[in-house]
Amino acid sequence: MGSCNSTLSLDAACGEAAEETYGVFEVGGEKSSHLSPALRWGANAVDGVPAPPPSFDEEGNGTVWAMVAACVRKHGPRPCVGWRALLKREMEGKFEKLTLGDYEWWTYDEFGKSIADLSSGLPVCKGDCVLIFAETQRDWFVTALACFRVGCTVVTAYATLGEEGVTTALGQTNAKVCVCDAKLLKILASAKSLPRTLKHVITIGDASSELKGFETETIRELVAKGAETPKDEVPVEPSDVALIMYTSGTTGTSKGVVITQNNLVAHTMSFKGAVSDLTRDDVHLAYLPLAHIMEFCIELWCLSAGGSMGYGSPHTLTDTGVKLQKGCRGDAPLLRPTCMLFAPAVLDKVYAAVMRKIDGSSTKEFLFGLALEAGKRRYAQGLAGAGPIWDALLMKKIQALVGGRLRYSASGSAPLSPEIQVFMQTCFNSIFRQGYGCTEGGTCIGRTADNTLGQVGPPSPATFVRLRDWEEGGYLNADISNPKIGRRRGEILLGGPTICAGYWVDKKRPDPEIVKKNADDFVTISGVRYFCTGDIGEFDERGRLRIVDRKKDLFKGATGEYVALIKVEAALKLSKYVELPVVYGKTGAKGVVALVCPQMHAIEELKRAVGLHDVPYGPELCKRPEIVSAVSDALKKQCKDYGLLPFETPLAYALVVAPDGSPALTPDNGLLTSTMKVKRPIVTKAFQADLDAAYATVTD
Structure with a gap:
């Protein structure tokens, strides 16, 4: 990179000046005005020149297993991983209820031995792909690290992806082994076409039935087999592929993100540098999907810091968890993270x-x-x-x-x-x-000493951030000279050693759309590989990044004013009537309308207030004029209180629920991603009639 242009200092949240360097603008790369200088983490800057981005751990390890093995040696007798045994599973009508035991613990030594034993028992060779299709739990993480120990690539699929997602992940990667949660075997069994390369199905938990045509074993059996016939670890290079993470994306197109061993080490050390005040005494509650890069890297960070982590579930987190049997304690009250x-x-x-x-x-x-x-x-x-x-x-x-x-x-x-x-x-x-x-790499995170709202912090130590002009949306680096704006703005480009190798392409059956994304979504500037996020951001005066828009989530009305859909949705989410909003703008319309997945309890209270006692909760109730009118009035006030301008405020609202009264948008029906993001194009298509009806109520 070129020489340092300016160093930005951080004032502590209490107002006292801090010596700490907050970020560094580096000059280099394309000189045209459409691209900002790179913003780098500068906490370790010497004479204004930032330290190299971390690509290795403190002992010089550039691969995941080498890093984890070093943690095991360093923290051997300390508590490492905790889990709760399933004592009883019962059905109450259509709903599953679980009785779980107290947390049991492995030390780092026991954790490391389990990984070594499982890797010795796995029916794999170096370079094989292993699909993990399971919810977050101890054996998910142990399996992934066991695969890394013997040089295999882990393919991930969200437990909610369904048979199509699993078939895609298996077929594109030619995975030889599938490690599957026993309760998800029925999805695997119902898949219409499984690749011929799939030979082994390994179950987490005891399988109630075997899959025909496949060798089926349990994790427990493989651990016992590996303990009897231990095998040495296999040499792995930092550039070897560690993960192929399949993500459904907000457009509905599944794609596999290719993440190297060194990408993961850089992620881990970068987060460790960004949140340095967390220690070996901290306890992390692990419950988010391990098939998502954030949870995976946080768990690696926890190991690198010598901390402890206990596994839980979104449905059993608190004492009132929907899957917990009455009287059973939740994960969080027991673990006390x-x-x-x-x-x-x-x-x-x-x-x-x-x-x-x-x-x-x-x-x-x-x-x-x-x-x-x-x-x-x-x-x-x-x-x-x-x-x-x-x-x-x-x-x-x-x-x-x-x-x-x-x-x-x-x-x-x-x-x-x-x-x-x-x-x-x-x-x-x-x-x-x-x-x-992003799954593709690069992170920013707010500093622990900085309470400033509306920002996601500076780049983490392994991340470069640039802003690229988006003229169509009116976001430019030249905005820094505009007295009404005074900040660089543009599309966010994330770069550095965490950036993935691209999207997986099946060489025998290449997908033209994925090939094009690999060409369009990644660029190299001054020797640094960047991912073009499609998000719109701005740098504030302290070098912190603010997310202000998304290229696909911007609506230009008939009057020429732009409306940021996510900004309007943020306002609507604060209403007691709204569980999930989706704001939509029709081409040529003067403004936007909003689909609202309502909060059932609030609508039930409202129906009694307006005298609709006998109408059951469901689509009919949510279309009654009395309900729609009252909710619309409340949401218009909410938008005004939030500070939205008149052209940003939805012109009309449509309340939508499933026929049985359950939420209209869920990951299970394919309208939300597994991380609960709205698949906007698919939702728009599914509810086009409701959106058109909402526009029909608008009068000039």
Whole structure:
């Protein structure tokens, strides 16, 4: 890279100046004005020149197993991995209810031996692809690391992808082995065409039935076999492929992201450098999909720091988890984690649930409002929580939901509204930060000492960030000279050693669309490989990144004004009537309309208020004029209170639910990704009649 242009300093959240370097703008690459200089992490800068991005761990290891093996040697007797045994599974009608035991633990030594034994028992050779089709759990992670130990590539598929996703992942990669959750075997068995290369099916848990035509064994059997006939680890290069992560994407097209061994090590060390105040005494609650890069790398970070992690499930996290048998404790109250990751969609539901409980009780609502205001004041001072008195009066019960000792939490994968970020930090008395990144690589994360809202922090140590002009949307680097804007703006390009090798292409049956994406979505500038995200961002005065838009999520109305759909959706999510909004703009229309997946409890209360006692919850109720009118009025006020301009406020709303009253948009019906992102084009097509009907109600 070229010479340093300027160094940006970070002021501590309390207002005191900090010596720490926050970020470094580097000059280099394309000189044209359409591309910003690269923004780099500068915490280790010497004389204004940033340190090289981390590609190896502290001992010089550039592959995952070498890094993990070093952790096992270093932290041998310390607690490493915890899990809960399934004591009983019962069915209550159509719903599964589980009784789980207390947490059991492996030390680092036991964890390492289990990996070595499993890798010795696996029916694989170096270079084979192994598909893991299972929910997040101990044996998922052990299997992945066992594969790395013997030089295999792990192919990941979300447990919610269904038979088509599994067939695609198996067929494109020619996987020889599939490690499958026993309860997901029926999906594998129902797949219409499985590749001839698939020879072995290994089950996590005991299989109730065997798959015809395949050799079937359990993880437990392979561990026992490997313990009797141990095998040496296989040499692996940093450039070898570690993961092919299949992601459904918001357009619905599945694609496999090719991630190398060194990509994963760089990710791990980069996060460790960005969040350096987490220690070996921290306990991570692992429940998000391991088929997602964020959870996978956080678990690697936990090992590298010598910390502990306990596995849980989104359906058993709290004492009121929908899959827990009555009286059984939740994962979080038992584990009492100090750090957790959250998907924004989960936080939206937590916010709605808490606000719903205080709604209608004047005393509780008044007191809780005072506590939130205290939390906002403390947040502005760089502090967490509402204060000791409010904690004792109100917040302890909320904090107990996740064990009562949470001190660091973060969210990623989608934007989070400032209100919810303050709300979470206040209620849980825990530092709460937003992160940003892609399966394809590159991350930013808010610094623990920086409470500033609306930003995702500076680049992590292994990440370069550039902004590329997007003239069509009106986002330019030249905006820094515009007195009304004063900041560089453009499409976010993420670069550095975490950036993947591209999308997997089956050489025998190449997909032209994937080949084109490999050509269009990755560029090399000054020797640094970048991924073109399609997200629109801006740098603030301290070198922090703000996500302001997305190229595919921008609507230009008939008046020429642009509407950022995600901005409008962020406003609507704060309403008690909204579980999930989807904002849509029709070509040539003067404004946008919104599909609303409603909060059932709020609509049930509203129907009683407007005298519709006998109408059951479902599509009929949600189309009644009295309901639509009342919700529309509330949402218009919500948009105004949020600060949306008139041209940004939806012109009309359509409430949508499934015929049986369940949510209209879920990962199971293919309208949300596995990380709860809206598949906007598919949703638009599925609900085109509702959108057209909403526009039909608009009068000039």
